[in-house]
Amino acid sequence: MPYAVGQQQYPQEPQYQGPPQQYQQQPQQQYAQHPQQYPAEYQGYAPEHPQQPQHPQQLHPQHQQQYPVQQQHPHHQQPGYDGQPDQVWDTGQGQQAVPYGVDPYAQQAVAYPGETPDGYATDTAYPPPQPPGRRHLVPEPSTEWQDEVAEPEEESLLPAGGGGDGDEPPSGGRRGGRGKGKDGKSKGTKRTGSACLIAALVIVGAVGGVGYYGFSYVKAKLGMADDYTGEGTTSVDVEIPKGASLGQMGAILQKAGVVASAEAFVNAAQEHPKGSGIQPGLYPLRKQMSAKSVVEVMSDPSKLNVIIVAEGLRNVQVYGAIDKKLKLQEGTTAELAKREVKTLGLPAWAEEGQNIKDPLEGFLYPARYDLTTGITPQDLLKKMVKNATEKYAALGIEGKSKDLGLKSPLEVVTVASLVQAEGNKHEDYRKMAAVIYNRLKPTNNVTMQRLEFDSTINYIKGTSNINVSREETRSIEDPYNTYKVKGLPPGAISNPGIDALNAVLSPDKDGWMFFVSVDGNKTTFSKTLAEHNKLVEEFNARQAQKKQQQSGG
Template identity: 60%
Template sequence: MTEYGRGSGPEPWHPEDPLYGDPGWGGHEAQQGQMPYGGGPQQQYPQEPQYQQQYVQQDPYAQHPQHAEQLQGYAPQQPHPAQQMQQPQQMQPVQQMQQQTYAGQGQAWDTGQLQYADPVQTVDPVQIVDPYAGAEPYAQQPIGGFPGEAPDLYGTDEAYPPPQPPGRRHLAPEPGLDEEDEDASDGDADAPAGGGRRAGRGKGGKGKGKGKKKDSRTACLVAAVVILGVIGGGGYYGYSYLKARFGAAEDYTGSGTGESVEVEIPQNATLAQMGRILKERGVVASTEAFIAAAQANKKGTSIQAGVYTLKKQMSAMSAVQVMVDPSKLNVLTIPEGWRAVEIYKAIDKKLGKPEGTTAQIAKQESKDLGLPAWAANNAKIRDPLEGFLYPARYDLSKDSTPQSLLKQMIRNANDKYAAIGIEEKAKALGLENPLQLVTVASLVQVEGNKHEDFRKMSEVIYNRLKKTNDVTNQKLEFDSTINYLKNTSNINVTREETRKLDDPYNTYFYKGLTPGPISNPGSDAINAALDPDKGGWMFFVSVDGNTTTFTKTFAEHEKLVAQFNERQSKKSGG
């Protein structure tokens, strides 16, 4: 047994403990005569003999401390000194009092008060009223005038802080005491209960302290891993940046492996875009190396768009040397004014096909290559594809075929003709159908020596087609038409040939336009056919073969023809 009664720990509670005498909570002391909340029986702890001689007024705040698990309410307390002054008859030695015990669970509880036969029935209701209701619970109590009275532990400079509610007493550690010390104190069953702390949380306290330490170590480890990851990642990217910024660009050596690859460079591509395309195709090792090699080459900025046949793992310098050479482009270029038969031969040669392969395909599959409905509306047309193989550069690949190239050329021509509104323009110019407008353009392309002559040549054609033309009787009389039907390029056509050759394409023999185009006109010739000159030109002749002279009258034309014949006679030695 201890001096003040045994708590949950092995040490007694000291009277100066702010929790001493506070097994419950109400913000003030319970009045004498009040029963503990709950009304249940309480355990009796006998007092030591030497303290049985003390008066009840010795400690107005003394209570019997109870264990946390056993508390049911407030234990009765001794009356306040002020009350003792009003009730002197109650100030009797404890040893002379008859102690009343409440039986319950085989134990007795010493109330330290007068005997009451029935605590519920005999307690005066007036005494149950709380005299401190509505007052400040921590206000300083009046100091009693009796000697030996205990000092007010809450009203001095060294006072302990007021007691806290049970649910908040251990929420935060006291200043100066860290969590580790708190856990250690709470978990040590032999630690003293003084200093304003309860002793002996038991195993639960120890387990909680260990959990906090383990969580702290885990958090530190995670933080260290994150920091190391950030430092490592930053170092890697920093090294990569410095290497890319100041180090030599990655590059292959030599002219590449034996594996070939086709690379298509789009129109208006920059050197950086070219480098990325080449790197993706496995030709160069890095974009930076290609840019540096192209800038070091005088022709590096003149690399054309198109398809190049290159090798994998080439040095950037080797790749640039191939690409600055236009002949290395894997393309097929169709010049303006080429006839269809010339284009067929070029396709066979470029694709490595036997001669005549493309011409045969064009003849047999003409209806399946995408020609417009108005293209082949004349049964006398020698080649329905003539005038629809649009002159341009065509990129080739390993998948290119004669059919694919012909379809692409016809598609380009259709796009061009649709863009100009060829059907409406043909009617506006007095032509029978759009095909005749393409035919005019093909004649302008062949007969016009230079682009600046195209609009004058276009006017000559339209003037000769007029019904009022009584000079040529609506005949064009173009040598180019004779050369087309004979598949030649001889500009010196005799009068005898023009009069004897009976063919729809002989414009000396037949009036009007040829059945179809005689070449594949380009953009300038098409535009000239749409917008002829207004100078009144009716005739033209090229005296030296380079310069074309246009005249309005037949007399002027005859003089130019005489000069031309004389020049031709001198060349032949006549």
Template identity: 50%
Template structure:
């Protein structure tokens, strides 16, 4: 449809006109003035077109109302603003529409609305149908559009609200997701889509739950962070004061400071391992703490515990001296454990096979006590709650350890002895008669020299008073010759040749070493003149002179 040269009629240009806003047509000015800068538009007479001799469209009675027909044909078109100078009018206009035109006029049909009875060949108006796209609205043309009311303005998109805080999963009651920002970008606001508009709901419980979780998480992190700092850098927890009550604590051999701290903490002595380790490290004698049973107090400060454990008086130990006989050891155990006298001896007799003796022990039926020589002299940890059999087992285990380290079985053969038990027996005799390390080595030589078959002076008899005292369970120095030589007992070396059936005591490590490596001086006799010093001789004559000196001192009361 060709529309050109429409005048400034009283009828406004319809905003849905397809040519409204065309950049090639200046249209009516925004302020209602002429689009030609205020100058009057030149009028041209209507020229006949398409072969119409009257210069009018079919059915048209004259020019448009209020407008003179412009003379087009045969004249050059007037230049309009924005039109190129070289453009020439060729007597017609290329509009791309059907040449048939619909004139304006009163009672005429709206040329912008598709009518059922339109002109033949007329192209449908794509902008006047309900399904049409909205007409183009370029910049600068909006003042021609009718002003919209605030209610008709499109809703501005709100900030998207997370479904968690809206009290749901983002869907409305019909299961549809509402207020989707992507819908609003497509021009379909969530509030007007499907004619529904639902108010937003904030779930206070959800917010409260988030707050609780955050506060709880922060509190947990703070607590464990403090604990980590306290363990690594803070002072260890500790009791104050000297403690209360009493508790026995056994510290095993080889225990480190941390091990001791753990034991004390379990017993309730100290409050923390760290406090004890710090106190032990800070004490100048902290490393002197020995294995054993200690009588301590509960809830002591770490410093007080370290100081008490360094004091030997705190150790609940049992000390077995070198040369002690078993009867003496049994009595000491009963006293330490607060038991009735004879209790430990009864346990030793009944439990002898369960105490760990080696296979070569008790190899003689005449042995008075199979445990003799196996309750090794040392310090033992014995508390009030310790059982007698446990103490005996500790002593036998210590003896086996020492005897194994000395390799008694191999050494016995080299010394001409029948068994390792005889090595212990020699050591027990040396321990009973000697007083010093030098005495032990010479005394060991006397034992081996008197056992030799070539010994015609004593006829292989040892004649040791110590063996007679053992069988008599006594410790006498002055024993009459009649009494000692007339007593028939396998342990009487004045009556029987050779060694006693078994040890006569529990020798220490020094006496054992001397029994394995005797002195090579050829000593045959010895006598203790003053009860403290022992003198050795190789001949009987030298020995008799020493005996006379000893008897003289006895008469004078020395």
């Protein structure tokens, strides 16, 4: 019996479970030839469908003749059933039992009452599968079908089809690339041009971005950051906080209008030998300075707009530095300190001594003091006294003074100032403190409780001579002359630092009684007068030789 698929009829090739039997082939003339054939890749296609449609198509025995091909039209249901058993045929997905005369691929959806729509008659449908007996037949596809059904195009590394667009395929072969439209122009040409344009824009943007950042990197590496030239214009004070990095310093300077860019300052600081040692503080600068000029100023501590009280400085030196930094008339700060001494925050025990030349001596604590805009000498003196008072309280000198054999905390500060003035190095401070304590003892029968320190003569005179003449030590009448007055001077002779203070609180216990400054840098200590006299003779011999060399004799 003929087999109906869509609008074609093909011979049925049944498969039997029992012994093979001969079955009659239908004449070749019974099969209608379809005017179109389909590519091989569509053969055997079997969309999902129920194995037993609810509306099977049947062929009446009287309708077993050829029908003309009718595209896009549903099948006619044929009434009746001839009672033939179901046939089994291979669909390419396993054997399935199908009722005789039923299209296994018919859609279940019913387009019209009493009709089953043809699922292969739509424009977008896949072609129906070939029956098993006809799958080996692959006719040459027609040109008309190729125009309507475009084959999947091959992937290309080039955008929009690459350069093979519109090429004619070789004779008898499959078309490659894109086909041509009805106007003869290659399909996808417009899209190819747009894609190339977009790709070109992306490439240009990428190259431009890389070039910009590359130039910026090279510019920074070569020190090509924005920079001014010259020494600047108007004056401006810039304060650099503690802990600021070079980059943060540059940002502050740029914001103040001093440098053109922070990068220029960082580059200049890295190239300068002392650029990494720039200290925080207030700097007197100018606007629109070159980064190199700014680094030159800021790397010089003397240009820093601060007051630095070094260990061992006397008050007269500190007063002069304040006048100079604040651009005041000489003597202004000294006069203010004398007049406003009771308003500067001194502790009550600071004025216990008599004949004190300067009650602030020993209370201007060694440290660095930043000069902010609008600061006054009185502000600075208050800060210094406050620092000293807090440090002395932290060391506990009030409670320890009695344990050291001293009369008051003021004498602790006085001893520390003497140790600071006579000791040249920190390792000498504890020995120097021992000398002072041993000479103050009532058992001292060599100097008779006199210290005999040259530093006290220099304090009276306002000098710093290493060699004080014997005549001076005997002729000067002053409470601070330790050659003539027993015990300590009335007050401190300098501003001691923390190491001198600690040495006073913990002196050496080896019984040092004498010392000689050999060359101004090295100090030699001794315990007996004989050892001391020998050292003094050696010192005098070196001094005489030095004078002779200086005179050219």
